[in-house]
Amino acid sequence: MIVIEKYNDSLHNPYWKFQLGPESYEIKDTPHRVETIKQALSNEADFQFFKARKFPERYIAKIHPYHDYIRNTALEMKEDEEFYPDLFPGEGAHLPKRVDSPLWGGIWCTDAVTPIKKKTYDVARASAESALTGAEMLHKGDADLVYALCRPSGHHAGPRVFGGYCYFNNAATAAEYLLPHGTVAIVDTDYHHGNGTQEFFQEVKSVFTSSIHCDPSNEYPYFWGYSEETGKGQGVGSNHNEPLPKGTGLPEYLEAVRRITTHIKEFNPSWLILSAGFDTHVDDPIGGFNLQTEDFFTIGKEFGALNLPILICQEGGYNLEVLGACVKNFLSGLKEAR
Numbered sequence: 542m543i544v545i546e547k548y549n550d551s552l553h554n555p556y557w558k559f560q561l562g563p564e565s566y567e568i569k570d571t572p573h574r575v576e577t578i579k580q581a582l583s584n585e586a587d588f589q590f591f592k593a594r595k596f597p598e599r600y601i602a603k604i605h606p607y608h609d610y611i612r613n614t615a616l617e618m619k620e621d622e623e624f625y626p627d628l629f630p631g632e633g634a635h636l637p638k639r640v641d642s643p644l645w646g647g648i649w650c651t652d653a654v655t656p657i658k659k660k661t662y663d664v665a666r667a668s669a670e671s672a673l674t675g676a677e678m679l680h681k682g683d684a685d686l687v688y689a690l691c692r693p694s695g696h697h698a699g700p701r702v703f704g705g706y707c708y709f710n711n712a713a714t715a716a717e718y719l720l721p722h723g724t725v726a727i728v729d730t731d732y733h734h735g736n737g738t739q740e741f742f743q744e745v746k747s748v749f750t751s752s753i754h755c756d757p758s759n760e761y762p763y764f765w766g767y768s769e770e771t772g773k774g775q776g777v778g779s780n781h782n783e784p785l786p787k788g789t790g791l792p793e794y795l796e797a798v799r800r801i802t803t804h805i806k807e808f809n810p811s812w813l814i815l816s817a818g819f820d821t822h823v824d825d826p827i828g829g830f831n832l833q834t835e836d837f838f839t840i841g842k843e844f845g846a847l848n849l850p851i852l853i854c855q856e857g858g859y860n861l862e863v864l865g866a867c868v869k870n871f872l873s874g875l876k877e878a879r
């Protein structure tokens with residue numbers, strides 16, 4: 542199986558200080574996440590590593606209206622400076638015609654936990670380019686199972702706003718790359734609903750989006766991810782959410798997976814993109830499901846059995862003790878079932 546590595550990961554090390562104040566919040570999204578995954582996969586002969594390649598800016602800019610804002614704000618930052626959008630205009634506000642100050646960031650952002658640093662644009666772009674590299678391999682037929690080791694994650698970044706530690710939506714960028722050539726199904730298995738991905742395609746009938754996640758009435762992103770969200774306009778019927786209660790274990794989780802794979806078989810896409818999060822593990826510091834390390838092999842097999850060309854984009858997963866093994870099990874399950 543092909544593993545796409547970013548070309549700059551260690552540069553992404555934000556402080557996340559704003560949310561709970563300085564020193565009160567241990568940073569979860571660290572470069573060690575990538576290191577531990579790489580280590581787990583490099584011990585296996587099955588995984589071949591490739592460096593992501595660069596793509597023209599337009600591949601990302603055309604679907605993210607805040608692309609220039611993130612790029613320009615990052616350019617203005619000094620080393621070690623972090624800017625948190627913290628002023629949100631709300632509905633009906635008078636918006637400026639030209640956005641030329643970092644202060645206007647609230648127009649483009651959902652929250653005050655997604656800071657912009659000097660290297661933020663570079664790392665977010667490289668993360669999306671990892672997904673694009675994988676999509677290009679699928680499209681050219683160079684591979685039919687590709688894992689993009691994206692960081693930062695992308696699934697909370699939408700077509701209007703970024704947020705939730707996500708800047709550019711890696712899975713959506715890959716889907717946009719593939720769409721002129723066929724149809725795409727996306728399944729998000731992160732513990733948190735993939736609100737950005739859903740919003741990108743909720744009116745697009747050539748993309749089927751789905752997400753299995755913790756019930757948003759108890760968990761981030763709170764305002765998205767309910768089962769009645771089934772798509773809009775031309776896209777009615779092209780979104781399926783599986784909100785599950787905290788404490789969900791493998792049997793109930795697999796039932797949700799099978800409801801989704803049934804929809805995907807009906808939709809019969811050209812490609813499948815998995816937004817794979819591993820914060821569903823029982824010992825994840827910010828999760829709340831009851832999945833064990835070995836369960837990810839079983840879950841991977843369910844998706845592998847669809848026998849579609851698959852791009853996997855890394856999303857969450859914050860327990861460094863188990864993350865590498867969870868990813869390895871999931872990818873091995875995908876491969877085993879084909």
Ligand SMILES: [Zn+2]
Nearest residue numbers: 731732733857
């Ligand atoms: Zn998550």
